[in-house]
Amino acid sequence: MKIPWVIKEQTMVKHELLRxxxxxxxxxxxxxQEKYKKQELLLYFDGFSGPGVYYIDNARTVTCPGSPIxxxxxxxxxxxxxxxxxxxxxxIDSKKECVDMLREKLSDLNVYQQRWEVHHAKFDEKIHSIxxxxxxxxxxxxxxxxxxxPLGYTGYPINTLKRILEYPRAELFINFMIYDIxxxxxxxxxxxxxxDQFGHEKFKGIKTIRNPEEKQSYIINLYCESLRELAxxxxxxxxxxxxxxxxxxxxxxxxxxxxNLKALKVMKDTMGKVSDVSYRFEAVGLKTDQMxxxxxxxxxxxxxxxxxxxxxxxxxxxxxxVIEDWAYANTN
Numbered sequence: 337m338k339i340p341w342v343i344k345e346q347t348m349v350k351h352e353l354l355r356x357x358x359x360x361x362x363x364x365x366x367x368x369q370e371k372y373k374k375q376e377l378l379l380y381f382d383g384f385s386g387p388g389v390y391y392i393d394n395a396r397t398v399t400c401p402g403s404p405i406x407x408x409x410x411x412x413x414x415x416x417x418x419x420x421x422x423x424x425x426x427x428i429d430s431k432k433e434c435v436d437m438l439r440e441k442l443s444d445l446n447v448y449q450q451r452w453e454v455h456h457a458k459f460d461e462k463i464h465s466i467x468x469x470x471x472x473x474x475x476x477x478x479x480x481x482x483x484x485x486p487l488g489y490t491g492y493p494i495n496t497l498k499r500i501l502e503y504p505r506a507e508l509f510i511n512f513m514i515y516d517i518x519x520x521x522x523x524x525x526x527x528x529x530x531x532d533q534f535g536h537e538k539f540k541g542i543k544t545i546r547n548p549e550e551k552q553s554y555i556i557n558l559y560c561e562s563l564r565e566l567a568x569x570x571x572x573x574x575x576x577x578x579x580x581x582x583x584x585x586x587x588x589x590x591x592x593x594x595x596n597l598k599a600l601k602v603m604k605d606t607m608g609k610v611s612d613v614s615y616r617f618e619a620v621g622l623k624t625d626q627m628x629x630x631x632x633x634x635x636x637x638x639x640x641x642x643x644x645x646x647x648x649x650x651x652x653x654x655x656x657x658v659i660e661d662w663a664y665a666n667t668n
Contacts, residue, residue, distance in 0.1 A: 340433055343390035343400060346577070347485075349610075350511060350590065353617075354483060355406050357509075357606045362414050364602070365479045366421055376421040379475065380407050381466075383459040383484040383492060385427035388438035403483055404438055408445045408452065415448045425452040426466050428459050459484070460496050467499065480506040489516040494535035498567040501595070508593040509603075512559060512574070515587040518542065518551050534559060535566040556589055563593055570595040571665060575607055578616045590617070601664050619668040638667070 362378060369376045388402045401409070404427045411423035427442070429435050439454040446452050455462050470476050480503060484492050492510070500506050520526040521539045531537050538558055545551050556574055563569040575590045592603045607617040645662055646654045 338433075339389055339391055339396075339399065339437070340387050340431075341390065342394055342396070343392060343402075346588070347390075348392075348400065349577070350485060351401075351403055351406055353590070353606060353610050354403055354509070355410070356610050357603060358407055358481065359410050360602055360606075361479075361481060361507075361599075362410060362423070364598075366414060366418075370418075375478075376418070377475070377478050378411075378423050379470070379478050379480040380411075380423060380425045381463070381480065381482045382407070382425070382427040383463070383482060384486045385429045385434070385438055385454065387434040388441040402438070403485065404454075405441055405445065407483075408442055411450065412445065412448065415450070419448065423450055425450070427452075427454045428457055428462050429454070430456070430458050432456055459486075459491055460493060463496060464499070476503045477505065482506065482508045484508060485511040486513070489513040489520065490529045490533050493532040494562050494566050495532070497563065497569075497593075501567050501569055501593070504595065506594075507596070507599050508569075508591070510591040510593065512556070512589045512591050513587065514552060514555055514589055518555055521555070535562050560591070563591070567593075569593045571597060571600045573600055573604065573619055575617045575619055578618060597661055597665060604664060 358380075365378055366376050382404050385404050386402045388405045389399050390402060392398045392400050404425065407423075407425065411425070415421045415423065425442075427438060429438070435454050435456040442452045442454060455466075467476075480500070482500060486492065497508065500508065517530070517533075517539075521530050522543055527537065527540075530539055539555065541558075542551055542554055545554055556576075560572045560574055563572045571592075571594050573592045575592070577586045577588055577590060592600065594600060604619060607619070611617050642659065642662075646659070650658070
């Protein structure tokens, strides 16, 4: 079977982030389930899964794994340590050649007879039927991780994300293609698709903005507000992917969404580990609610803000861990 395409460098970076994050995600949650004598079961969803394998360059002689294969290989290591563990995986892609290849690759890897399914469908059409099944099977209290990495800029409407985030232990990791979104949101014929993505039509306000960087700030702030207000997300952390030669106007952001501070901490720490010279990941300040730890403290008043937080919330004394948690959630 012919491998469809050569992987892009930015996709390799996203896959490395996934690899670095999903391993501690699995072990933390498996250990927690074991500690409280619960079923050791994790659910992974790959929204735009691809073929599972790519060529690394145009020579087309060496291959590398895609996101589902990366997760499957990590899952096998944890299941080998304790055979009673289960990692259920649902992969969705609209391209049949990708589905056929991935299904074959996962079948070869599935040595522990896990439930690993590959569906030929559009993500937003298939995910609801899968979630209906999860609800009937009383599995929606299990930890869930959704990797949403589309080739385009739509296909995962805010109403779908809202449903996912109704489950108490769901996490989302979204590739937000801001370059394309800005390009298309100024064209009237794409309004319906973008309205579904944002849950409203406030994105039209970008038409009055001329500065390119202000357009980026406007759109990423608006989308994160939608995740909080319309999808009921508690922790939303957008990471700007600064690519060599592109300064501070990237082609995409990676947005981590969860209801759990521990998940946010692990993701931010992972971003710090994986950043390198070519690609650097920066948590982005949203309006005035977040302030950077890496700018001049006198300039941004970070010290005053910490003092105000402590005095307002804890007038007598405050545990250091409380301040650290606050900083993870409220600063870059």
